[in-house]
Amino acid sequence: MxxxxxxxxxxxxxxxxxxxxSGYDIQKFFADIAGFWQESYGxxxxxxxxxxxxxxxxxxxxxxxxxPNRHVYALTEAGQQVLQTWLQETAEPLPIRNELLLKLIFxxxxxxxxxxxxxxxxxxxxxxxxxxLNIVEAWQEAQxxxxxxxxxxxxxxVRYNLHANQALLTWCDECLAELAP
Amino acid sequence: MxxxxxxxxxxxxxxxxxxxxSGYDIQKFFADIAGFWQESYGxxxxxxxxxxxxxxxxxxxxxxxxxPNRHVYALTEAGQQVLQTWLQETAEPLPIRNELLLKLIFxxxxxxxxxxxxxxxxxxxxxxxxxxLNIVEAWQEAQxxxxxxxxxxxxxxVRYNLHANQALLTWCDECLAELAP
DNA sequence: GGAGTCATGTAACTTGTTACATGATTGA
DNA sequence: TCAATCATGTAACAAGTTACATGACTCC
Numbered sequence: 001m002x003x004x005x006x007x008x009x010x011x012x013x014x015x016x017x018x019x020x021x022s023g024y025d026i027q028k029f030f031a032d033i034a035g036f037w038q039e040s041y042g043x044x045x046x047x048x049x050x051x052x053x054x055x056x057x058x059x060x061x062x063x064x065x066x067x068p069n070r071h072v073y074a075l076t077e078a079g080q081q082v083l084q085t086w087l088q089e090t091a092e093p094l095p096i097r098n099e100l101l102l103k104l105i106f107x108x109x110x111x112x113x114x115x116x117x118x119x120x121x122x123x124x125x126x127x128x129x130x131x132x133l134n135i136v137e138a139w140q141e142a143q144x145x146x147x148x149x150x151x152x153x154x155x156x157x158v159r160y161n162l163h164a165n166q167a168l169l170t171w172c173d174e175c176l177a178e179l180a181p
Numbered sequence: 182m183x184x185x186x187x188x189x190x191x192x193x194x195x196x197x198x199x200x201x202x203s204g205y206d207i208q209k210f211f212a213d214i215a216g217f218w219q220e221s222y223g224x225x226x227x228x229x230x231x232x233x234x235x236x237x238x239x240x241x242x243x244x245x246x247x248x249p250n251r252h253v254y255a256l257t258e259a260g261q262q263v264l265q266t267w268l269q270e271t272a273e274p275l276p277i278r279n280e281l282l283l284k285l286i287f288x289x290x291x292x293x294x295x296x297x298x299x300x301x302x303x304x305x306x307x308x309x310x311x312x313x314l315n316i317v318e319a320w321q322e323a324q325x326x327x328x329x330x331x332x333x334x335x336x337x338x339v340r341y342n343l344h345a346n347q348a349l350l351t352w353c354d355e356c357l358a359e360l361a362p
Numbered sequence: 363g364g365a366g367t368c369a370t371g372t373a374a375c376t377t378g379t380t381a382c383a384t385g386a387t388t389g390a
Numbered sequence: 391t392c393a394a395t396c397a398t399g400t401a402a403c404a405a406g407t408t409a410c411a412t413g414a415c416t417c418c
Contacts, residue, residue: 167348
């Protein structure tokens with residue numbers, strides 16, 4: 001039976017364009033760049049096995065004395081082609097579910113104080129996020145200077161969230177002004 | 182077995198604070214405000230039945246001569262309390278998966294032209310979205326004037342996306358400048 | 363001594379979508 | 391005449407998370 005969506009496959013294949021990696025590495029990468037993507041082991045390991053069976057990735061086992069061996073996967077020619085096809089298709093926005101906005105449109109029921117609390121909490125999140133993103137951006141710039149050809153693109157992803165979060169801070173203040181106590 | 186997450190339940194309960202509604206109405210509402218939430222029939226109808234069994238909503242059947250009868254649900258006291266508890270909890274951001282950014286961080290593999298195409302396509306989406314959001318905002322303002330107590334909050338949700346989208350337009354141009362042909 | 367990291371993997375579960383069945387009515 | 395709207399509902403599937411098992415090593 002044909003795959004329908006399964007973006008995890010592409011996320012995995014894509015990561016292997018950076019360098020050969022283990023499932024553990026892939027999980028860690030997405031957890032670290034945190035924000036716009038994440039993969040759980042429950043997705044990664046079964047998918048890696050299937051990609052390997054389909055010949056889209058190759059496997060090399062690094063023997064380790066302690067604990068489980070490291071399985072390092074690399075893109076094959078076939079894998080590169082599958083990835084390439086996907087990369088050339090225009091990305092369509094995935095359905096979003098924004099819980100803050102869901103609560104907000106029931107704001108009449110929630111009451112003034114609760115709405116303000118939601119917005120204040122969101123502001124704090126945004127501020128913290130922006131702080132982290134600034135640090136990551138500086139890091140990506142350093143990587144660019146060192147000649148990492150992927151760093152420029154990762155920086156763009158970071159700046160996406162910087163732009164959005166900054167705008168949302170403005171939005172929060174606008175709303176809070178409207179809901180003045 | 183206790184429910185774990187299931188935001189659909191709350192989305193449904195919340196809609197019933199606006200007025201008694203059918204499952205069909207609820208689906209339609211979310212499809213129309215399109216953007217930050219959506220519910221499928223496959224979620225709504227089973228959930229409505231369960232909420233009814235738990236006594237969180239009441240049901241009234243409107244007989245229709247043609248086609249299936251209309252089942253109109255309303256919030257009960259118990260339902261209002263469950264909703265209220267949820268509304269008072271601070272919203273935590275749901276995990277996001279942004280396919281555009283996923284593709285973008287593999288941009289070195291995709292190539293210059295493909296990256297530019299992705300960004301151009303995104304710009305078009307954003308521009309179209311902003312156009313729609315402006316119309317919806319005007320509509321919500323009209324509803325506010327007519328005394329709809331929920332319209333103010335719906336307008337805030339619309340403005341959230343206006344702010345974000347406008348900022349992302351700037352981001353697109355920034356990226357396109359960086360990827361000048 | 364305790365937390366965190368390295369490392370693989372699976373089973374049980376939740377959450378959600380899609381496509382279908384049914385069928386009359388309305389408007390372009 | 392064709393598409394959309396009204397209206398309920400289910401079955402099959404897809405996608406994804408969480409929690410667990412296993413166990414050594416390193417740093418505070």
